[in-house]
Amino acid sequence: MGRRITVHPVIEFQKGAQVTIFYEGKPLPAYDGDTVASALIANGIDVFRQSVNLHRPRGLFCAIGNCSSCLMIIDGVPNTRACITSVHEGMTVEQQLNKGMMP
Amino acid sequence: MIETDVLVIGGGPAGMNAALASAQSGAHVLLVDKFQHLGGQLVKQTHKFFGWAEKGAGTRGFNLAKRLSEDVMNNDNVQILLGYEVVGAYRDGTYLAASWSDHITIKAKKLIVCTGAAERMILFENNDMPGVMGAGAVQTLMNEYGVLPAERFLIVGSGNVGVILAYQLLQAGATVDAIVDVLPKLGGAYWVHAAKVQRLGVPLLLGRTVLGVYGNSRVESAITAKVDEKMQPIPGTEKRHDVDAVALAVGLMPLTDIFQMMGVKTVYVPELGGFVPWHDECGRTTNKDIFVAGDAGGIEEATTASIGGTIAGLAAANDLGYQDNMQAVKDNLEALSIFRTSSLSKKVLEGIERMRGELNA
Numbered sequence: 001m002g003r004r005i006t007v008h009p010v011i012e013f014q015k016g017a018q019v020t021i022f023y024e025g026k027p028l029p030a031y032d033g034d035t036v037a038s039a040l041i042a043n044g045i046d047v048f049r050q051s052v053n054l055h056r057p058r059g060l061f062c063a064i065g066n067c068s069s070c071l072m073i074i075d076g077v078p079n080t081r082a083c084i085t086s087v088h089e090g091m092t093v094e095q096q097l098n099k100g101m102m103p
Numbered sequence: 104m105i106e107t108d109v110l111v112i113g114g115g116p117a118g119m120n121a122a123l124a125s126a127q128s129g130a131h132v133l134l135v136d137k138f139q140h141l142g143g144q145l146v147k148q149t150h151k152f153f154g155w156a157e158k159g160a161g162t163r164g165f166n167l168a169k170r171l172s173e174d175v176m177n178n179d180n181v182q183i184l185l186g187y188e189v190v191g192a193y194r195d196g197t198y199l200a201a202s203w204s205d206h207i208t209i210k211a212k213k214l215i216v217c218t219g220a221a222e223r224m225i226l227f228e229n230n231d232m233p234g235v236m237g238a239g240a241v242q243t244l245m246n247e248y249g250v251l252p253a254e255r256f257l258i259v260g261s262g263n264v265g266v267i268l269a270y271q272l273l274q275a276g277a278t279v280d281a282i283v284d285v286l287p288k289l290g291g292a293y294w295v296h297a298a299k300v301q302r303l304g305v306p307l308l309l310g311r312t313v314l315g316v317y318g319n320s321r322v323e324s325a326i327t328a329k330v331d332e333k334m335q336p337i338p339g340t341e342k343r344h345d346v347d348a349v350a351l352a353v354g355l356m357p358l359t360d361i362f363q364m365m366g367v368k369t370v371y372v373p374e375l376g377g378f379v380p381w382h383d384e385c386g387r388t389t390n391k392d393i394f395v396a397g398d399a400g401g402i403e404e405a406t407t408a409s410i411g412g413t414i415a416g417l418a419a420a421n422d423l424g425y426q427d428n429m430q431a432v433k434d435n436l437e438a439l440s441i442f443r444t445s446s447l448s449k450k451v452l453e454g455i456e457r458m459r460g461e462l463n464a
Contacts, residue, residue: 005249005275010149010163013249038248046233046252046321057320059233060252063240064144065137065188066221066358069231080203083240086139 003042019089036082036093037063037070048072048082049096072096107133107182109419110198110211112189112361115143116405117397117412118217119171124416125215126180129425133209134181135200137188141175142168143219144239145405147246149274150267164405165246192364196392213392213419216362217412220355220376220398225259228315234322238268238352245275253348257325258282259313261297262290263404265352269300279305280344283327285312285334291447312336316349325349355402367393370461374454375401381462384436386415389462394419401458403451410439 005013016032021039030039037060040048047057048070061069065084074080074093078100082093109125111118114136122134140146148164162170175181184200187207191199198209222237224230234253238260244250256272258265261284269279282300284290287310289297301307311329314336316322329340355376362369362380368389369378379401386394396415397408414435421428443452 003251005245005251007276008249009274011165011246011249015249034248038244038250041244041252042248042250048233051231056231057233058231059321060236060240060244062222062237063243067237077203083243084137085203 003044019087019091021087021091021093023093024095025092030087032087034087036072036074036080036085036087036091039087040082040093047095050098052099055097071100073100078102104208104210105133105182105184106210107131108211108423108425109133109213109215109416110135110189110209111215111217111416113143113217113219113397113399114138114141114172114175114183114185115217115219115397115408116145116167116171117219117399117408117415118143118215119175120409120412121215121217121394121396121416121419122175122181123171123178124413124428125213125420125425126178126416128417128420128428130180130420130423132181133184133211134175135184135187135189135209137186139185141172141183141185143217144243145171147239147242148267148405149246149271167405189361192361194365212423213394215386215394215396215412215415215419216380216399217395217397217408218358218361218399220357220402222351223354223356225313225351225353227313229317230315232316232318232322233320234318234348235316236348236350238264238350241348241350242268242271245277246271251275251277253322253346254278255280255346255348257313257327257344257346257349258352259349260284260290260352260354261286261292261307261309262352262354263292263296264355265290265350266292266296266300268350268352269305270296270303273300273303273305280346281306281308281327283308283311283313285310285330291450293447311340311342313349314341318347322347322349355398357399357402359399362388362393362395365390365393368462370458372401372454372458372461374450375458379458381458383459384414385418385432386411387418391422401451401454403448406442407439407448407451410435410442414439 145168417428
């Protein structure tokens with residue numbers, strides 16, 4: 001998808017070491033310093049969960065931990081905010097389809 | 104348990120300056136932020152600031168954030184707790200901060216709340232669809248993480264945030280289809296910024312609002328229409344925009360939950376973004392041990408948040424008896440009033456006056 005910015009007139013982006021996260025079981029490349037949200041969006045994934053009642057697709061809205069639009073199941077824990085959770089090697093990420101149940 | 108003189112919640116421009124001012128006066132400060140780094144929303148600002156050189160005019164936001172956070176980290180009186188959110192507040196000065204896996208009890212004599220603001224949402228068809236984002240969210244993704252969430256953007260709102268976002272998107276290599284604003288004239292943006300993005304080919308469509316976004320599980324197009332003087336869409340004026348994202352720059356609202364928890368008086372002041380804690384010119388609320396600084400006390404911008412943070416930090420340390428900061432407070436208040444002589448500050452000043460008058464109402 002080429003969503004990572006490579007050339008910028010003002011900012012020098014310093015990518016961290018590459019790590020692999022597993023989205024719905026599928027390996028995706030990410031970098032140290034990414035949040036789950038930035039890593040998914042960089043990989044072309046925009047739908048993070050479904051709304052609880054009408055099952056409408058939901059994605060990132062505020063990106064700073066205020067709005068709860070990006071709740072996902074991360075490392076098995078539901079209702080985790082993808083926008084303020086940093087990635088790590090081997091992290092598992094799943095779409096959340098309901099209110100979420102504690103593992 | 105951590106015991107401290109001053110607890111500062113939020114490590115943005117207001118919080119960092121508040122922490123520094125209290126710490127430099129001799130007080131012990133605990134600074135808590137939910138992110139893994141300091142800087143708040145300054146880290147995503149790539150433009151150079153206007154205003155007062157001492158508070159960073161002429162410096163790009165992210166460089167300002169870096170400089171300030173280094174000052175904070177190098178100050179021995181400041182203890183920093185990152186990745187924690189203050190989730191509990193008790194009226195005897197006990198607080199609970201939690202991370203994903205841990206929690207800490209805090210005992211503090213003074214509290215300075217610098218929690219900032221949240222982005223506003225507006226009503227239109229499918230406004231919950233992925234691809235509809237706050238303008239600040241787009242800035243965070245592209246300027247902090249180097250990721251562009253879409254290729255073609257429609258921006259709603261021609262205030263400072265909307266116009267600056269348009270310029271930043273162009274810098275990052277995206278296309279901006281248009282900036283729309285429901286009002287018939289330019290929002291709160293500096294005219295020089297608005298002229299710049301128009302020169303770069305971004306149409307500024309005034310008197311127009313977004314009716315809906317459409318697509319299969321994410322935004323693939325948006326429809327806008329002109330509005331009449333009652334802000335109702337005019338049939339026949341619809342325009343289709345082939346965009347894959349809509350960025351909402353329709354204003355911010357102060358994050359004031361903690362004031363309500365603590366029984367501090369809050370006042371509804373539209374000019375300041377909604378409910379704000381009543382506060383005096385030092386940021387002192389109706390609870391003399393609780394201060395506010397930055398957007399949490401009324402939506403403004405980073406320079407005034409910085410000065411406001413310094414004032415609150417000085418006042419808190421002064422109240423604790425560390426040193427006489429009254430002259431320094433006075434100097435900073437003067438700087439603040441000079442900065443607010445710009446016509447863009449008129450609304451804020453009216454809001455502050457209205458808030459002050461509400462104490463005995």
